[in-house]
Amino acid sequence: MTTSTQAPRRTRIQQEKRELILEAALEVFSTNGFRGSTIDQIAEAAGMSKPNLLYYFRRKEDIHETLMERLLETWLAPLRELDDIGDPMTELRSYIRRKLEMARDFPRESRLFANEILQGAPRIMPLLAGELKTLVDEKAAVIKGWMRAGKIARTDPWHLIFSIWATTQHYADFDVQVRAVLGPNRGGDGRFEDAARFLEQLFLDGLKPKN
Amino acid sequence: MTTSTQAPRRTRIQQEKRELILEAALEVFSTNGFRGSTIDQIAEAAGMSKPNLLYYFRRKEDIHETLMERLLETWLAPLRELDDIGDPMTELRSYIRRKLEMARDFPRESRLFANEILQGAPRIMPLLAGELKTLVDEKAAVIKGWMRAGKIARTDPWHLIFSIWATTQHYADFDVQVRAVLGPNRGGDGRFEDAARFLEQLFLDGLKPKN
DNA sequence: CTAACGTTTGTCCAATCGGTCAAAAATTTG
DNA sequence: CAAATTTTTGACCGATTGGACAAACGTTAG
Numbered sequence: 001m002t003t004s005t006q007a008p009r010r011t012r013i014q015q016e017k018r019e020l021i022l023e024a025a026l027e028v029f030s031t032n033g034f035r036g037s038t039i040d041q042i043a044e045a046a047g048m049s050k051p052n053l054l055y056y057f058r059r060k061e062d063i064h065e066t067l068m069e070r071l072l073e074t075w076l077a078p079l080r081e082l083d084d085i086g087d088p089m090t091e092l093r094s095y096i097r098r099k100l101e102m103a104r105d106f107p108r109e110s111r112l113f114a115n116e117i118l119q120g121a122p123r124i125m126p127l128l129a130g131e132l133k134t135l136v137d138e139k140a141a142v143i144k145g146w147m148r149a150g151k152i153a154r155t156d157p158w159h160l161i162f163s164i165w166a167t168t169q170h171y172a173d174f175d176v177q178v179r180a181v182l183g184p185n186r187g188g189d190g191r192f193e194d195a196a197r198f199l200e201q202l203f204l205d206g207l208k209p210k211n
Numbered sequence: 212m213t214t215s216t217q218a219p220r221r222t223r224i225q226q227e228k229r230e231l232i233l234e235a236a237l238e239v240f241s242t243n244g245f246r247g248s249t250i251d252q253i254a255e256a257a258g259m260s261k262p263n264l265l266y267y268f269r270r271k272e273d274i275h276e277t278l279m280e281r282l283l284e285t286w287l288a289p290l291r292e293l294d295d296i297g298d299p300m301t302e303l304r305s306y307i308r309r310k311l312e313m314a315r316d317f318p319r320e321s322r323l324f325a326n327e328i329l330q331g332a333p334r335i336m337p338l339l340a341g342e343l344k345t346l347v348d349e350k351a352a353v354i355k356g357w358m359r360a361g362k363i364a365r366t367d368p369w370h371l372i373f374s375i376w377a378t379t380q381h382y383a384d385f386d387v388q389v390r391a392v393l394g395p396n397r398g399g400d401g402r403f404e405d406a407a408r409f410l411e412q413l414f415l416d417g418l419k420p421k422n
Numbered sequence: 423c424t425a426a427c428g429t430t431t432g433t434c435c436a437a438t439c440g441g442t443c444a445a446a447a448a449t450t451t452g
Numbered sequence: 453c454a455a456a457t458t459t460t461t462g463a464c465c466g467a468t469t470g471g472a473c474a475a476a477c478g479t480t481a482g
Contacts (some may be wrong), residue, residue: 011428011429013428013429014428014429017429031330031331032246032330033244033246033247033326033329033330034247035243035244035246035247036244036245036246036247036330038468038469038470039469039470039471040468040469040470048430049430049431049432050431050470050471051430051431051432051433051471051472051473052429052430052431054470054471054472055428055429055430058471059470059471060470060471089418092418111329114325114329114384114385115244115329117384117385117387117388118244118322118325118326118329118384118385119242119243119244119247120242120387121387121388121391125387125391128387128388128391128392129391129394132388132391132392133391133392133394136392150420151420152418152420153412153416153417153418153420155409155412155413155418156405156408156409158392158393158397159405159406159409159410160409160413160418162378162381162382162385162389162392162406163378163381163409163410163413165381165385166377166378166380166381166385167373167374167377167378169377170373170374170376170377171373173325173328173329174325174328174329174373174376174377176328176331176332176336176339177328177332177339177343178373180332180336180339180340180343180344181339181343181344181347181369181373182369183340183344186369194367194370195370195373197367198366198367198370198371198374199370199374201364201366201417202366202371202374202413202414202417203413203417203418204417204418205364205416205417206364206412206413206414206415206416206417207300207303207363207364207366207371207414207415209361209362209363209364222450222458222459224449224458224459225458225459228459249438249439249440250439250440250441251438251439251440259460260460260461260462261440261441262441262442262443262460262461262462263459263460263461265440265441265442266458266459266460267459269441270440270441271440271441
């Protein structure tokens with residue numbers, strides 16, 4: 001008789017299969033949205049039958065929930081790293097770079113998150129108003145300190161963070177549009193380096209010509 | 212006798228009911244996505260029965276298509292207005308302002324568009340690679356002219372346009388997150404003015420402190 | 423071996439989906 | 453008025469959906 005524990009005890013096969021399902025679900029959910037995705041699609045992408053998938057996750061929503069929980073931590077990691085020590089301008093620049101790298105390397109995660117927010121964040125609203133807000137407020141205070149010390153120009157730290165999120169995630173969420181507009185020549189792999197160069201200049205000096 | 216139009220001749224009732232349906236569909240599609248929305252939802256929001264709705268639009272996709280066609284024109288209008296005459300910096304500033312106003316006044320349109328792009332733009336890909344790319348290329352040339360004339364700093368015009376789209380539309384597409392992070396105090400109606408102030412400064416001067 | 427347990431599958435179900443259709447109701451036309 | 457046309461509705465259909473379930477299969481410990 002196996003003793004029951006509070007946290008679910010899992011066999012090796014369960015661990016592996018659950019990972020397989022989550023990987024497949026990330027692919028499917030991020031391109032079709034939650035309601036636009038079917039269990040069959042996920043099961044096929046994971047290489048198993050639907051009832052078999054439902055053996056590991058009893059409901060479609062459970063998969064999505066597990067995915068979102070993991071996602072948030074990964075997603076906020078770069079902001080957590082924003083540190084008070086070190087040169088402010090350098091800190092911000094590397095935050096932007098890290099976020100852009102995430103857009104390049106984890107576009108599915110970005111789209112999954114965007115999908116959730118777009119539809120009103122029904123499943124993660126508490127996290128936004130709780131954990132996320134706390135973190136952003138904390139980092140906004142750090143940035144405010146830099147402004148008071150004259151290390152960076154005075155602006156609204158919250159909107160500064162928003163603008164970094166927006167500009168970097170754009171290259172994941174709107175990738176199709178970016179590539180379509182840049183065309184076959186400039187829409188290749190180099191687009192992220194071009195974006196990095198542009199964003200660095202934008203956030204550093206803006207557009208006003210130096211005379 | 213009412214004046215005839217070139218293609219589909221429509222009665223007064225048809226015109227009105229089609230408008231009613233499109234308005235309802237905009238609401239439903241923009242919050243649930245295409246596959247996440249049902250004809251019944253749209254019909255209910257429009258105050259009519261499903262078969263009655265299908266009398267005006269034979270397929271669910273027809274509604275979405277009509278919506279997207281209209282949307283794109285409205286959506287690109289601000290960029291079309293970006294004009295070669297007038298002070299470059301002023302032109303860019305008012306483009307940003309207009310885009311931000313659209314995010315404030317037409318968030319549903321923005322979300323509908325974002326939903327479509329997020330899912331790979333299956334229905335408007337030709338428009339992106341055609342009409343949109345042409346327009347952006349054209350405006351990018353204008354901006355390049357400004358750069359050559361030393362009116363604004365030299366950067367990548369395409370990524371500049373992307374960054375304007377990203378930062379402004381963020382306030383429509385990610386509105387839930389923005390309000391959650393700003394909290395009850397700063398997340399009210401003033402958030403768009405704060406955003407306008409911040410974006411103006413960002414695009415003008417960047418973050419480097421003026422010494 | 424066998425018993426126990428973990429895993430997989432085929433079958434099935436109720437609900438919902440997009441869409442059809444004929445007939446009723448309302449409106450317009452002569 | 454009545455006839456013709458447009459609009460609305462209830463009933464219905466096949467396909468797909470999320471999910472249940474028991475039986476079969478595989479694996480391992482004694």
